[in-house]
Amino acid sequence: MNLRRIFLILVPYLWLLALFLVPFGIVLKIALSDIALAIPPYAPTLDITAGWEGIKRFFAGLDFENFVFLTQDDLYWRAYLSSVVIATVSTIATLIVGYPIAYGMACAPRHWQPMLVMLIILPFWTSFLIRVYSWIGILSQEGYLNQLLLWSGLINEPLMIINTNWAVYIGIVYTYLPFMVLPIYATLEKLDGSLLEAAEDLGCSRSSAFWLVTVPLSRPGIIAGSFLVFIPALGEFVIPSLLGGSKTLMIGKVLWEEFFSNRDWPVASTVAIILLLILIIPIILFQRNEQKQREADQ
Amino acid sequence: MGQSNGKQVFAPWENPEEKPIIRFGGVTKRFGDFTAIDDLTLDIYAREFFALLGPSGCGKTTLMRMLAGFESPSAGTIELDGKDIAAVPPNKRAVNMMFQSYALFPHLSVYENIAFGLKRSSMPKADVDGRVGEMLRLTRLEAFARRKPHQISGGQRQRVALARSLAKAPKLLLLDEPMGALDKKLRQDTQFELMDIQEKTGTTFVIVTHDQEEAMTVASRVAVMDHGRIVQVATPDRIYEMPNSVYVADFIGDVNIIKGNAKRLDEAKTEVHWAEGQAPFLGTTNSEVQSGAACFFAIRPEKVAITMDRPKSAANAVSGKVLDIAYLGNISTYHVKLATGEIFKAQMANDRRIARRSFTWDDKVWLSWTDTAGVILAR
Numbered sequence: 029m030n031l032r033r034i035f036l037i038l039v040p041y042l043w044l045l046a047l048f049l050v051p052f053g054i055v056l057k058i059a060l061s062d063i064a065l066a067i068p069p070y071a072p073t074l075d076i077t078a079g080w081e082g083i084k085r086f087f088a089g090l091d092f093e094n095f096v097f098l099t100q101d102d103l104y105w106r107a108y109l110s111s112v113v114i115a116t117v118s119t120i121a122t123l124i125v126g127y128p129i130a131y132g133m134a135c136a137p138r139h140w141q142p143m144l145v146m147l148i149i150l151p152f153w154t155s156f157l158i159r160v161y162s163w164i165g166i167l168s169q170e171g172y173l174n175q176l177l178l179w180s181g182l183i184n185e186p187l188m189i190i191n192t193n194w195a196v197y198i199g200i201v202y203t204y205l206p207f208m209v210l211p212i213y214a215t216l217e218k219l220d221g222s223l224l225e226a227a228e229d230l231g232c233s234r235s236s237a238f239w240l241v242t243v244p245l246s247r248p249g250i251i252a253g254s255f256l257v258f259i260p261a262l263g264e265f266v267i268p269s270l271l272g273g274s275k276t277l278m279i280g281k282v283l284w285e286e287f288f289s290n291r292d293w294p295v296a297s298t299v300a301i302i303l304l305l306i307l308i309i310p311i312i313l314f315q316r317n318e319q320k321q322r323e324a325d326q
Numbered sequence: 327m328g329q330s331n332g333k334q335v336f337a338p339w340e341n342p343e344e345k346p347i348i349r350f351g352g353v354t355k356r357f358g359d360f361t362a363i364d365d366l367t368l369d370i371y372a373r374e375f376f377a378l379l380g381p382s383g384c385g386k387t388t389l390m391r392m393l394a395g396f397e398s399p400s401a402g403t404i405e406l407d408g409k410d411i412a413a414v415p416p417n418k419r420a421v422n423m424m425f426q427s428y429a430l431f432p433h434l435s436v437y438e439n440i441a442f443g444l445k446r447s448s449m450p451k452a453d454v455d456g457r458v459g460e461m462l463r464l465t466r467l468e469a470f471a472r473r474k475p476h477q478i479s480g481g482q483r484q485r486v487a488l489a490r491s492l493a494k495a496p497k498l499l500l501l502d503e504p505m506g507a508l509d510k511k512l513r514q515d516t517q518f519e520l521m522d523i524q525e526k527t528g529t530t531f532v533i534v535t536h537d538q539e540e541a542m543t544v545a546s547r548v549a550v551m552d553h554g555r556i557v558q559v560a561t562p563d564r565i566y567e568m569p570n571s572v573y574v575a576d577f578i579g580d581v582n583i584i585k586g587n588a589k590r591l592d593e594a595k596t597e598v599h600w601a602e603g604q605a606p607f608l609g610t611t612n613s614e615v616q617s618g619a620a621c622f623f624a625i626r627p628e629k630v631a632i633t634m635d636r637p638k639s640a641a642n643a644v645s646g647k648v649l650d651i652a653y654l655g656n657i658s659t660y661h662v663k664l665a666t667g668e669i670f671k672a673q674m675a676n677d678r679r680i681a682r683r684s685f686t687w688d689d690k691v692w693l694s695w696t697d698t699a700g701v702i703l704a705r
C-alpha cells in the first residue's frame with residue numbers, strides 16, 4: 029500500500045476521531061462524573077501529576093449514578109417520549125408538505141429546475157435563528173397571521189398558536205422542509221417518464237399510476253428525507269425554546285436547562301448520551317437505506 | 327408472411343370487403359410549427375404484422391404514440407375497429423405498447439410486471455395467475471419469475487416487456503424498435519420468436535424499426551416513411567422488387583441508380599438513355615414515367631451479372647473496370663467503374679474458393695442484366 033492510499037484512508041478516520049469519538053468520550057466521562065461546586069462543575073478530574081494513584085482515583089470516582097437518576101424522575105422519559113412524538117408528527121407533516129413541492133419541481137420544465145432548487149435552499153442564506161424569530165412575529169397573538177385571519181373574518185378572536193406545540197410543528201416543518209424536498213426531488217427527477225406511460229398503457233388511471241409507480245420509486249427519497257428531518261428534530265432545542273410554550277416538553281430543551289440553568293453538567297451529559305443512543309437506531313436505518321440506494325443505482 | 331403451402335395467402339389488403347382494424351384518415355401531427363406526421367392515410371388489417379420503416383426522426387414513434395393514446399392528432403381521425411378513438415384515453419384502449427426502452431417497473435419482479443396490466447382489470451386472482459404463467463411459458467421466462475428487471479439479461483428483459491404487453495391480449499400490439507438494444511444474433515432469434523408468437527396469438531402487430539432487414543424478415547407489409555409521410559406501403563417482396571421511388575429503392579437494400587431520359591418503345595418496354603454514345607438500358611414500362619421525361623433506372627447489384635466477355639444475348643450490357651472488391655463471405659460485391667465515370671455495383675455468390683476467383687482489381691469486365699431486372703422510376 030502506498031502512502032497516498034494510507035493517507036486517503038486515514039483522513040476520514042481522523043475526521044471521525046476528532047469530531048465524533050473524542051467529543052463523545054468527553055461527554056461520556058462527564059456523564060459518569062458527579063456534580064461539584066467547582067470549575068469545571070464536576071468531579072473527578074484526571075490528575076496526571078499524581079501518577080498511577082491519580083488514574084485509579086479518577087476511575088473509582090466514575091459511576092452510573094446519573095443514568096439511574098434519569099430513570100427515577102419521570103420528567104426525563106416523558107421528555108424523550110414527547111420528543112419522539114413531536115419529531116414523528118413533524119416528519120409526517122414535512123413529508124405531506126414536501127412531497128407535492130418536490131413533485132411539482134420534478135414536473136416543471138427542465139430549464140426551470142436549477143432555479144427551483146436554488147429557491148429551496150435560498151432560506152439557508154439567512155441565519156436560522158433570525159428566521160425562527162420572524163415566525164414569532166407571524167404567529168404571535170398580534171402577529172401577521174392573526175391579523176390576516178381577523179381581517180378576512182374567518183375568526184373573531186386571535187388564535188393561540190405561539191407558545192403551543194402547533195408553533196413547534198410549524199417551526200420544524202418550515203426549518204427542515206428543504207431536507208425533505210431535496211432527496212425526494214432527486215429520486216423523482218430521475219424517474220423515467222415512460223414508466224408512467226407504460227402504467228397508463230396497461231390500464232392505470234393517472235392517479236393509480238402515481239400510487240403504483242411514482243410513490244414506490246421515490247421511496248428511497250422519502251426515507252432519506254424523513255430521516256434527515258426526524259434525526260435533528262428529535263434533539264431540536266431552538267424551535268421549542270422560541271416558539272413552544274412552557275408545556276412543550278422536548279429533550280433538547282431539558283438538556284439545555286440542565287446545562288445552563290441547573291449547571292448540572294453530568295446529568296445534562298447523561299441526557300445527551302441517551303439521546304444519542306435513541307438516535308443510533310434511525311441513523312443505522314438511514315445508512316442502510318443509502319447503501320441500498322447506491323447498490324440499486326449500480 | 328406465413329404463406330405456407332396449402333394455406334390461403336394472407337392478403338386482406340387486397341380484399342375490398344375486408345374492414346381494416348386501424349384506419350388513419352388524413353392524420354397530421356404538429357409539435358409547435360414542426361409537422362411530425364403530414365396528412366397520413368393508412369389502413370392496417372387484423373392479424374397483420376405491419377412494419378413502419380424509416381430513418382430516425384421520420385415520425386414512426388409519433389405514429390405509434392398516437393395509436394397508444396399518448397399523443398392526439400392535430401388533424402384527421404384514427405379509427406380502431408371502425409370507431410374513432412380520439413376521445414379514448416390510453417388506459418381504456420385495447421392497444422398495448424412495448425416501449426423502445428422496455429419501461430419495465432424496476433421495483434416489481436418479472437411476475438409482477440407481467441401481472442401489472444391484468445391486476446388493473448377486473449380479472450379474478452386465480453385467472454391472473456394462470457395468464458401470467460401462460461405468458462411466462464410463451465416467452466420462456468418461467469425460471470426468472472421472481473427476479474427483478476435488473477437481475478436479468480437484456481434479451482430476457484425484452485421478453486418480459488413483450489410478455490407484459492401481450493398479457494392483456496390486446497387487439498393491437500405496438501412494438502417500438504423492440505430489438506434496438508440487442509446484438510445481431512439475439513436479434514435474429516427474437517425476430518423469429520416474435521413471428522412465432524404473432525402466429526400463435528393472432529394479435530395484430532405494428533412494429534417500428536429503422537432496420538430494413540428486420541422489417542423484411544418479420545412483416546406482412548412494410549410502410550416506408552419519410553418526413554412524416556408514407557412513401558410506399560407494400561409486401562416486403564414488392565417493396566424490394568418494385569419500389570415506387572428512388573427513396574424507397576435506396577432505403578431498402580443496395581441499389582444502382584442511373585439518371586436518364588425515358589423513351590417508351592411500347593406498352594411493355596421503355597428505354598432509358600443515360601449517356602451520350604452509350605446503348606440505352608431496357609426496362610419494363612412504368613405508367614408514371616412519360617416518354618421523354620427525366621427518370622431513374624434502378625437495378626439491384628445481385629441482378630447484375632459480371633463476365634469477362636461481352637454476353638451474346640443480354641438485353642443490357644455495359645463495360646467497365648473493377649475498382650474494388652468487397653468480400654462478404656457468402657457473396658462478393660464488385661465495384662465497377664464505367665467509361666462514363668459511374669460506379670456500378672454487381673454481386674456474385676462465392677461458390678468458388680477465393681483463390682480461383684476469376685476477376686481481380688483493374689480487370690476489364692462486362693456487366694449485364696435482363697430487360698425485367700431493373701425498374702424505371704419517376705422520382
Ligand SMILES: Nc1ncnc2c1ncn2[C@@H]1O[C@H](COP(=O)(O)OP(=O)(O)O)[C@@H](O)[C@H]1O
Binds near residue numbers: 384387
Ligand atoms: N413531444 C415532442 N415535441 C416536439 N417535437 C417532437 C416531439 N416528439 C417528437 N418530436 C419530433 O418529431 C419528429 C419525429 O419524431 P419520432 O416520431 O420520435 O421519430 P422516429 O421515431 O421516427 O425516430 C422528430 O423530429 C422529433 O424531434
Ligand SMILES: [Mg+2]
Binds near residue numbers: 387426
Ligand atoms: Mg423512435
